[in-house]
């Protein structure tokens with residue numbers, strides 16, 4: 001018993017899970033729609049059928065009435081009583097006519113205009129059939145009113161409209177009644193004649209039709225609809241399952257895998273394309289992360305190895321205080337570099353994870369840059385490089401002064417570092433339409449085209465050549481900072497460089513009050529960034 005309860009519970013859980021699936025929901029929608037349409041169509045057909053059956057019964061009663069009124073029934077005075085009676089005129093030897101009259105007499109009522117049943121001359125009994133007596137009776141008052149109504153409505157040569165009623169007998173069988181007025185032989189008095197026909201057969205036809213449709217056709221069609229829907233939905237969802245399986249095979253260790261396209265050009269192909277692009281981006285950031293950890297370990301290992309080497313040598317070979325001092329001095333220099341790297345990395349990761357909040361104020365970039373240019377005059381002179389600043393006024397931007405200074409300082413120190421003696425470094429700031437442009441330009445060694453796309457990557461340094469300063473001097477993090485600062489201020493940076501001729505960095509920031517840069521600027525930047 002306990003086992004059965006557990007099985008039931010499991011079955012219920014499976015069903016619940018299946019009912020949440022897309023295949024189930026698609027099938028349910030399809031089958032539901034199908035059933036609604038089917039029930040609608042069937043109901044329409046039933047209404048049509050019922051209408052047709054009613055019309056047939058009505059027409060048959062109309063025909064009976066015409067025959068009755070035309071020649072078969074007469075209301076005439078009886079021989080001795082003087083009262084009017086219902087006379088039947090037909091050939092009693094003709095079986096067809098006899099059957100017809102017998103049929104008509106089955107559901108029949110003939111009364112005078114006051115609602116009193118008159119006598120049948122043939123049977124000498126009241127002209128009200130047993131079946132009619134069993135029906136809901138016509139009250140004399142109703143009959144009187146109908147007769148008056150009929151007489152009023154009938155114009156000369158034109159009869160009034162008959163009264164149609166549906167009545168049930170004590171067993172519940174339904175009858176259609178047609179009541180109208182007939183005049184006596186001399187058109188002196190109107191008589192009420194109600195003629196009926198059984199609708200039992202019609203009701204039976206409709207009942208059988210309903211049973212067949214609602215107990216057979218609809219459940220069968222629903223089942224079929226569900227089955228077809230289930231199969232169609234299954235077929236439609238197979239590619240989705242394939243895509244999901246292919247996506248499951250892609251893990252962190254095989255990000256190179258792609259979901260194969262079906263080349264159907266449909267929504268699913270679009271989904272696959274989107275998926276593949278997402279995996280591409282994921283792969284790129286995985287690669288970057290790996291590269292970054294390799295670079296960090298490498299960068300940290302070099303000074304650590306240096307420190308260790310110097311201390312070991314000092315321990316083994318140094319004899320004098322002077323030699324120890326020299327070893328410690330060298331070790332301290334390496335420690336300085338180590339802490340520089342760690343500090344820069346920390347700052348960069350804080351910046352990129354959004355922990356470094358910008359303190360934006362309205363700045364005139366022209367003034368800020370002029371101050372910076374002045375600070376750089378002494379190192380420029382020391383390097384034998386001419387530094388000129390051309391900063392227009394009213395270059396207003398909403399920016400964090402510290403970060404903007406860091407950005408320009410990085411660019412200026414790079415320019416000075418990579419420009420040989422006798423060269424020139426130019427700093428320019430000018431307001432443009434909706435933006436402010438800052439240019440740092442030098443006549444230094446330039447950057448080869450193949451390195452240009454990587455200079456903003458962390459730790460990327462262009463391998464040094466000839467007399468140029470050793471790349472180890474820098475950390476390779478300066479331009480990463482510059483790029484983050486520009487991005488954080490909704491700006492763009494473009495670089496143009498020719499080896500041996502010089503480099504030009506152009507930064508465009510939105511002018512104060514503008515949330516974003518004009519489109520023209522972003523397009524220009526994307527065109528120039530990778531140009532040599």
Ligand code: ADP
Nearest residue numbers: 414415418446455461462474475476477478479
């Ligand atoms: P670093 O701290 O080494 O200067 P950066 O990220 O600032 O690192 O620069 C990355 C590399 O880009 C530099 O190593 C250098 O090779 C190259 N670079 C940057 N600015 C210039 C420039 N003005 N002229 C030539 N090369 C440059």
